[in-house]
Amino acid sequence: MEKLSKLSEYKLTLIYALRDLSRNYKKISSIILTLFISLFILSSIFTIEDSLNKELNNNSRALLGGDIEIDYNRNIVNLDLINQVKEFATVSQMVEFSTMISTTDKTKNKSIFSRIKTVDKNYPLFGKVGYEPSGAFEKLQTTENTILVNENIFKNLNLKINDKIKVQDKLFTVIGIVKSVPDIGGAFVFGDFALAGKQTLELLKLNNLGSFLNYEYKVRFNEGDNPKALSKKIEQLFKDEKKVRLRYHEKSDGPLKRIIDNFSQFLSLVSISAMLIAGIGIANTLLSFINQNNMSIAVKKSLGFFSKDIKIVYYLQLLILLFVISTAAYSFSFFLVPIVDVYLSAGLGLNIEGSFSILNYFKVFSVGLLVLIIFSIPTINAIDQVKASNLFRNVFQNLQFYYSKKSIFLSLFLLSVLISLFTIGSARPIYSLGYFGAFFICLLVFYLLSNLIIKLFKGLKEHPNISIKVSVKNITQTKSITPITIMSLGLGVTLLLTLAFVGSNFKREIAKSIPELAPDYFFIGIQSDERQIFEDLIFDMDKEANLEIVPMVSTGIVKINGIDPKTYTASSNDSNWAIRNDRRSSWTDKVLKDNPIVEGKWWDLSRPDKLQISLDSKVAKDLNIKIGDIFTLNIYGREIEGEIINFRLVDYRDFTINFAMLLNPQFAKNIPHEYLATAKFKSLENFNEITLLDKMPSLSIIKITDYLEKVTDLLNKVFIAVTVISAITIVIGLIVISSAIIVQGKIKEFQNLIFKILGFSKVEVVLSSIIEFFIIFTSIILIALFFAVIGSQFIIENIFQITWMFDLAIFLKVTIGIGLATLVLIMITNFKYLSPKVYPLIRNQ
Amino acid sequence: MDSLLKLKNVNLKYQTGNDTIKVLKNINLETKKNESISIVGESGSGKTSLIMLAGGLEKVTSGKIFFEDQEISKMSEDEVSKIRRKNIGIVFQSFYLIPNYTAVENVALTLELNNLKNPNERAKELLDRFGLKNRFNNLPSQLSGGEQQRVAIARAIAMKPKLILADEPTGNLDSENSQMIADILFKYIKEEKSSLIMVTHDPKLANRAKRKIKIKDGKIV
Known part of the structure; x- marks a missing residue:
């Protein structure tokens, strides 16, 4: 008989893959969906970031001026x-x-x-x-x-x-x-x-x-x-x-670039998390798909197919799928560019245009390929477990993820390539690396938790209730899917809670009303000879106005312990702002109520001729300043050495007068200065800023509500992006959870058939599913909460630099929401297995 | 050289927990070319295990198995697959057609696996011979039991193997279809001078073979 050429053999393999794919695509629809959503997020971030960078690079001279x-x-x-x-x-x-x-x-x-x-x-x-x-x-x-x-x-x-x-x-x-x-x-x-x-x-x-x-x-x-x-x-x-x-111009490290880099990094990390979670879903769905094809694989093996050839056909199907999906996802990402452009041109005056980049497409495809291979290795390797001899016995064991030493090494290698891709070149590589570390620690903890639960329940005495008995048996049985479910559900819930906390902190920052203590107005530029005029004008308008006036002088830090501030710390240090440029400083003889001392002592009155400095404790911590350190300040061209004698807790968000540095009044009162004031009026209608400006034309007036509106507007835009990403991640998380249930599908179907034959009622079967879910879900909540609190606090405080607060309501809402959504999903997925048709199962169809 | 398959002092044991089950005990069996053998015995006696070993689908615990003087019992899974794909056809009681492949595609699969040209045409010829001309593009779920088994036999003999292993080939069929399947199998081995090892509970079918072997408690008696 005439033989095929090598090329025709490859063609045939491709034909097998295409044929299988065209007939099975419905069975792997959740792989298609999760892969598309996660690659779409990734593509969108790459495309928008690329468009923004192009805009910044092309116009770097214009942007710098x-x-x-x-x-x-x-x-x-x-x-x-x-x-x-x-x-x-x-x-x-x-x-x-x-x-x-x-x-x-x-x-x-x-x-x-x-x-x-x-x-x-x-x-x-x-x-x-x-x-x-x-x-x-x-x-x-x-x-x-x-x-x-x-x-x-x-x-x-x-x-x-x-x-x-x-x-x-x-x-x-x-x-x-x-x-x-x-x-x-x-x-x-x-x-x-x-x-x-x-x-x-x-x-x-x-x-x-x-x-x-x-x-x-x-x-x-x-x-x-x-x-x-x-x-x-x-x-x-x-x-x-x-x-x-x-x-x-070529070193565009300005604030705009930093904002874009930080936000891109946050979105990239969320998108890679979505991809990794999607990877778990893909692994689950693929395992379920291979389980469904268990018999076909056994038949192929009985005909003389090598395991390797069968695996190649599966990998090829995934590759074809990835090529189509990544192309579609990358193409669709360009539809987002005009929407983002509207926001950016209104907010920043930047105009972005989507431009095709083969490198970006390659990056999206590579990330997809890496995730797909990493997660499909243990799944497709499960094909090795299929035995042709099963065909004689009519028994098909549900396949499990299969790890060999070689595949573990390959997975780890590919994983490090993936991590490197996202870490090297990111704005803050250490953060990215830390994030990946946390992600895998989280995964490991959930895996250990699943083992602990199985062990605990195995040791429990049998319960007389049949539903409880069945659910405990399902959790503890050999080759149970409890570890997969706990890991998928655990990671999904952790990420959702983290994003929910990030979102709620944003929302709080946006919705935060002006603190009660906060003044209505700030007044800047009151000259020393105008102080009395200013006071009189304010009290003329409102006798009951709460007025606070403090002296203010420009102070530039020339040296910190003899070191130039420019070289003292990295420009990325959170408190670099305090030493970078000249800042306004003030003085007071009493400790301020909202600025408590956290270290050191208040002014040393025995040394009135020596400059003493009180510093913001956060600035001190960030810059590693200790009590007794010496700052050389430039005050009106004179360099004066001052000793740091205490640290204060300063909350700039309370909108009262706050300074990073306070000087001892005994020394500072003789320095030429002007005043800064705040006023809170009994009734705002009493205040007439035009009258004030007529008398004091050089005065600057800032209305707190106006300022807040601008901050709110900016935060709202960020919040929209966080919410959209959270919503997409929720969808991916739920698909992953559903895929974990589908993995059990065939077992459930057989099990329910046996139950049906034995005379179980549907209520008992449903109840056992609910109990099983309840045990798994409650066990992961506390751990998910722990990781979500750490994660969200880190993101909020380090990347967005706003105050983090725990939100019990959001925790309960999200937890109950995810719990109910997952339970409904489980019920729907299980429903089709609830009334199995006896005939096809008995006839092995 | 007349010997096709030779089992020498073959033992098969399964370990279940702490228990060891001896499935086959010291089996010696030689199959000549153009010979048909039926294996009979009670359920659990080890019949199916014997043909699983013969097809290289299971590893022996001890002993040796030779196919045309090549010791397949010490070969790797892939090496045995290479021999099986060309030389051994297997027919199962439950047919085991690939559910999402049509009748033609199921048969062509073996030919494609062996890199033969025009696999679909050859598959159609075979199916036509078995009276399935109108079923070429039907999926297994659209075929009757007898039709499914005819497709399965067409798939098994497509490469004209030297040995057919059949495990209860008529076990799931009515008497009319059983007769038809038996005729097809015996006609094939006669025409192609192949060998057949068949496990069956049907005494009539067992008697059609040249040699009949009875297995009891894992031993040939």
């Missing part, structure tokens, strides 16, 4: 050095400050706290400013006292083009609306802003502390010049300027 940014922050600018840069490059000066903008119409007076960017005619060096009407931006530089405000200011102050507004005590004409500015990467701020010409600074005569003047110089190299050489030249020029920070 130049090839290089020279940031003087709030320090005195060395104009000589800037002029030297101007000799070989174009320089644009930008000064930012926060102040009040108010209307001049006495009948509808309103004001708003805004950030004003004063720009010169070179601005922007890269990118474009979006504005209307046409010509307005050019007019800004040629006509004095003109301003462009953003849409929100325009709307909230009910402005019209050419209306007059007041900035401090000067009148400006609103000549247009600024829709977007390109340079949002370096100093991303959310909130209202306006653009004004360079001459504005001179007009307003701004020099006071409360104005928070921020000096930045953007540099554009001339075409044809060597950017690297010029960058070096600038570095050389500014090497002795300690207060200058140079930023490069």
